[in-house]
Amino acid sequence: MIAAAGIDESALRYRGWRVVLACFLMAFFMFGFGLYGQGVYLAELQRAHGWPGTLVSAASTFSFLLTSVLVIFTDDLLARIGLRALILCGLSALAASTALLALMQTPWQLYLAYALMAVGWTGMGTVVIATVLNAWFERRRGLALSLAFNGATCGGIVLVPVLLALSDSIGFRSAMLAATAAMVVLVLPVVVVFTSWPADASLNAAGQVSGGGKAAPHSRKELLANASFWTMVLPIAIALLAQMGFIIHQVAFLEPLIGRYAAGLAVTVMAAIAVVGRLSLGLFVDRLDPRLACAASMTSQAAALFVLLQNTSPAVLLVCCAVYGFSIGNMITFPPLIIQREIGSAAFAAAMGLGTSISGIVSAFGPGIVGLVRSFTGDYTSAFAMCVALDVVAAGVVLWRPGRRAKLAAS
Numbered sequence: 001m002i003a004a005a006g007i008d009e010s011a012l013r014y015r016g017w018r019v020v021l022a023c024f025l026m027a028f029f030m031f032g033f034g035l036y037g038q039g040v041y042l043a044e045l046q047r048a049h050g051w052p053g054t055l056v057s058a059a060s061t062f063s064f065l066l067t068s069v070l071v072i073f074t075d076d077l078l079a080r081i082g083l084r085a086l087i088l089c090g091l092s093a094l095a096a097s098t099a100l101l102a103l104m105q106t107p108w109q110l111y112l113a114y115a116l117m118a119v120g121w122t123g124m125g126t127v128v129i130a131t132v133l134n135a136w137f138e139r140r141r142g143l144a145l146s147l148a149f150n151g152a153t154c155g156g157i158v159l160v161p162v163l164l165a166l167s168d169s170i171g172f173r174s175a176m177l178a179a180t181a182a183m184v185v186l187v188l189p190v191v192v193v194f195t196s197w198p199a200d201a202s203l204n205a206a207g208q209v210s211g212g213g214k215a216a217p218h219s220r221k222e223l224l225a226n227a228s229f230w231t232m233v234l235p236i237a238i239a240l241l242a243q244m245g246f247i248i249h250q251v252a253f254l255e256p257l258i259g260r261y262a263a264g265l266a267v268t269v270m271a272a273i274a275v276v277g278r279l280s281l282g283l284f285v286d287r288l289d290p291r292l293a294c295a296a297s298m299t300s301q302a303a304a305l306f307v308l309l310q311n312t313s314p315a316v317l318l319v320c321c322a323v324y325g326f327s328i329g330n331m332i333t334f335p336p337l338i339i340q341r342e343i344g345s346a347a348f349a350a351a352m353g354l355g356t357s358i359s360g361i362v363s364a365f366g367p368g369i370v371g372l373v374r375s376f377t378g379d380y381t382s383a384f385a386m387c388v389a390l391d392v393v394a395a396g397v398v399l400w401r402p403g404r405r406a407k408l409a410a411s
């Protein structure tokens with residue numbers, strides 16, 4: 001157990017909820033700038049500098065792949081420089097990245113900005129958020145993760161329209177600098193005041209969260225030999241590959257069927273329902289088997305895609321997108337819950353970093369694979385049918401439990 005015994009985690013006075021607020025803001029700006037905002041940068045940088053879309057999109061791919069490498073070492077960084085210092089480094093790198101995006105003049109500066117963004121992901125991304133909340137919560141861990149990760153979706157819903165509106169009124173450069181300043185003003189004091197380990201928890205030299213006792217170090221090689229680790233990582237990676245493929249190609253698929261406005265509405269509905277899905281699951285996920293809940297989410301996405309492929313009715317298509325969206329955010333909520341239950345706190349940060357890296361690399365190919373299948377077949381039917389099959393396979397794999405208990409160390 002990481003959180004102190006006898007503490008009421010449901011009480012608003014519990015300090016862990018202030019940590020949740022800090023994590024929400026971190027996710028809001030990290031995902032808002034680092035993921036959802038990349039579509040804005042693509043359009044604005046092309047307009048401002050005349051750079052080809054392939055140059056900017058290649059920089060995005062470079063950033064995501066670099067992120068997938070760097071997050072492997074999150075546990076080492078937490079042990080060496082500490083939680084607050086790592087987050088502040090991530091905040092500084094993200095702020096430098098967004099400021100450079102506003103001020104850049106040459107392509108090499110673009111790649112520098114996206115490299116800095118990858119450092120930001122390492123300090124403010126899902127691995128750090130999951131690790132610190134795992135230390136603060138035991139009985140309400142699922143709710144805490146759901147609330148914090150809702151910041152990611154809210155970042156897309158709020159920050160992207162704000163950037164677009166500001167770009168239209170005061171220009172892209174001023175918009176980015178103003179948004180960057182707002183991020184620093186909002187996040188910096190909250191991180192400094194609220195983010196810390198619980199009084200009875202620390203991170204030992206191996207990068208493991210512990211309650212003060214000395215635990216034997218666990219290498220990444222041991223994690224890679226752990227069956228529970230793979231039966232969590234592989235299905236999540238497969239499901240995220242299918243999910244990324246559908247999300248990126250959603251508008252292109254829907255626009256010929258229901259028009260540009262309705263296709264945009266479908267994206268908005270899907271994102272809004274993702275918030276509802278996270279909150280709904282967070283209320284009772286701590287009483288569920290996370291593997292069963294994860295399999296149910298994957299199956300629901302497969303069913304939504306299957307029905308979507310059989311219909312052209314705008315109402316049915318919107319409902320399918322809403323059902324699909326209900327589980328979108330939960331795909332990053334389940335891994336920490338499964339890791340904590342089956343692998344344990346001692347190797348939590350290492351397992352989260354390695355698992356996130358593998359999932360990130362695999363899912364990065366989702367949009368390309370869907371696009372490739374679509375180009376070969378001439379439409380999206382086969383491509384999205386492939387996504388349905390991937391979700392079904394992932395749901396089956398995540399339900400497989402190794403016969404021998406694979407927990408690496410006691411909490």
